[in-house]
Amino acid sequence: MAHPLPEPSTLLSSIRSSSRLARQNANITISSQAIERLLKSPAFLVSFERVSAQHGLALPLKFSSPLDDLNVISILSLLNFGSGYRIPLHAETGRGAWDNIRLLVFAMFIGGSEEDLLSAQGMQQLNEAKVAELMRVNVYIEKPHKDIPGVTVGELGGPLYELVKLISSVLVETGQLLQKAGYPNLGAFVAEALKEGARHTKPRTSDVQVFLDRLIRFIPAFQDCHIVDGRPIYIFKKALFLAHAITIRFGSISSPSFPVPDTSLVPVFADNVLPSLLVHLGVIDLSSSPSFQSILQDVNLSPDKLQSLFSEMSPELESNVSPPNEGPAVTMDQIYILRAAALDACEMIVEKARELDEPSWIKDIRYTALDMWLWSIAKDRADYRRLGRFSLRDTVFF
Template sequence: MVQLPASGAYLRAVRESARKIRETQHIQVNEDAIRALLLSPAFTTTFPRLSKNHGLALPLRFSSPLAELNFLAVISLLNFASGYRAALHVETGRGAWDNIRALAFAMHIESAGDEGDLLSAAGMRSIGDGKVAELMRVNVHVERAHEQIPGVTVGELGGPMYELVRLVTKTLNETGAKLEEMGYPDLGTLVAEALRAGRKARLPDKPDADADKVLEQIVRAIPAFQDMYEVDGEPVYCFKKALFLIHAIFVRFGSLEPPPFPAPETSGLPVFSDNVIPSMLVYLGVVDLSASPLQRIFSEAQPNDDPHLKLAGLLALPLEIKKEQPRTDQPPTESSKEGPVVSAREGYILRAAAIDACETAVRVAHGMDVPADLEWIRALTLPDLDAWLWAGAKDRSDYRQLSRFMERGTVFF
């Protein structure tokens, strides 16, 4: 069983375990490809817009800052379902994150009615599969032929939507029970306490000490944030959802004067590695799998494409800009095709490689010689690179057609 990192060393554990796993699994980071990407029209023409697209616009009213913090905490807790993206597109017409957002919105709105506060510890502990399916607006039944009556079909619980609903319900139930056991009325209260502890941990010579403390307290308390694995006897720590939550708090509250919560500064946080960011880095040539057995995952996904021609196209000016097509307010339609399925081990290796590759990309960016009009590249931060990769994957028609690996049964991404 993987042990949690040592106290005070959570961020270091993420970075160091990612680098070690990448190296031992013979995955390379191509620094020339990083430079080519950072200077490419694909990056420079879209970065100012996409790097601030965190998917955190919340068209909701909250009774207090703590209620909003609780909402951010719950939506971060539920920030998974990427393994069901294709099935969700078929069922609802939306991808994983948009469905999770819709679920959290529905829970918030429903909590104003007679059901009680579904976002409280008690509400999370007691919510059932039926309610989750109703709020997600998905069908959790599959049809099969009747065993004795020809031509008759019967419905029974099953299929990918049922599997996802069960994962969501289990995550909410276990988290609610854990919060009640610790005496917290909701997840937001626990997070607020962690933020106060982070403020006390600030050190002038260690700028990320407060974020490290917040990460530690959240991860230690809630199993659904314990995003870690063991690969060939070595631990790998990603903590994607908890890191996302800390950055979401900074985005929402960090600029307020005075802030209602002591939000840690997050420019140095490791990226929030899911399935999108590693896949994009492979397609963009930054993560090199040529010496790794994992290369088959992406070669099988698109076996007939010339990788050199594809890379040239991916780094070029976006097709939508070339054609001067007017942008609309409607979200672009993503591909609903299934991506290559990976095991938990393979998923963690790819996610760790992406974490380390992004650390390298930011280091390279800070040392680059760039034209005066691109001087902003030298100030690139990890969260902004994360946002560009994540939002960029949904922004261009050719990027949206790129297969992303998928892992079913996980509650971590």
């Protein structure tokens, strides 16, 4: 890493404090009134309990053991990126980034006739051609023949080729690290990190912080942080997602073969969806931030638009499915500031919810459930699906 990672005892607090500082330094404002408007809206109250349970982690696969299940969940979390390629993926496959990554992992699960593609050794065999084959995407673009007028030739290139290269590089690198360290697969490493967290007895350091620290330090594709104006912003979206995925998949099992971390106090898993939606809903206010003036024109915050977004979903909207819209492209600095703002906004939303009396369940909202609601409602409602999302390519972190 180009900059130091926080110690396990300060990992969660560093995520929160670095995010708040980044938001404040960028002059991004979040008002209590805007948060209360969201929490009291029909859009939130009617859908929260249903939609926050839509985690996308139900897997139609038959596992030979909980460790095999853990390995698949771990690889799914490792590859939980590609949001910047949402539009070309929809054009090619009719599905977004998450659904395409799920199908890729399913194909890896069933497609290794000679080699277990989910093993450390098998991951290293997943070159660009194999990943493109498993994803069933076209990674060629047509270009004019340089010598023959009117003739075109297929050449490797285009956005989906970029995505395939990113996926292949993460799989190969992680497989090499695992094999070098003596782990048969990613699940074996994750199980060991979970056990190390459960054994940890130092005060002020929770089991989940030890687990996250081990994961982040060992695997570069989980080191989701960035320097802006000389200060680090710690997000660690995929690592937090994996920790909570483990609690969802195994938390109800009476005696799993590995410890299940306590994710009740972890912050949200900030990707590009959360800040996009919170900006459209008027919770994150970019109007005073010099860094985001150029993209404000892409965000319509008219009273009529907000009233529509805060209303309960109508059947007409529910059935009116259309392709997603391209959102504003942002820089690496901008997206980390936006993700930090979303993380901090969710802290403030949960804090405000604890002050409210009605309905009775609202005081008990957890960060993870709020994350799941924001992520899922963005897909659940047709009008929300049409909202442009901040987009950045060439990253393996979201």
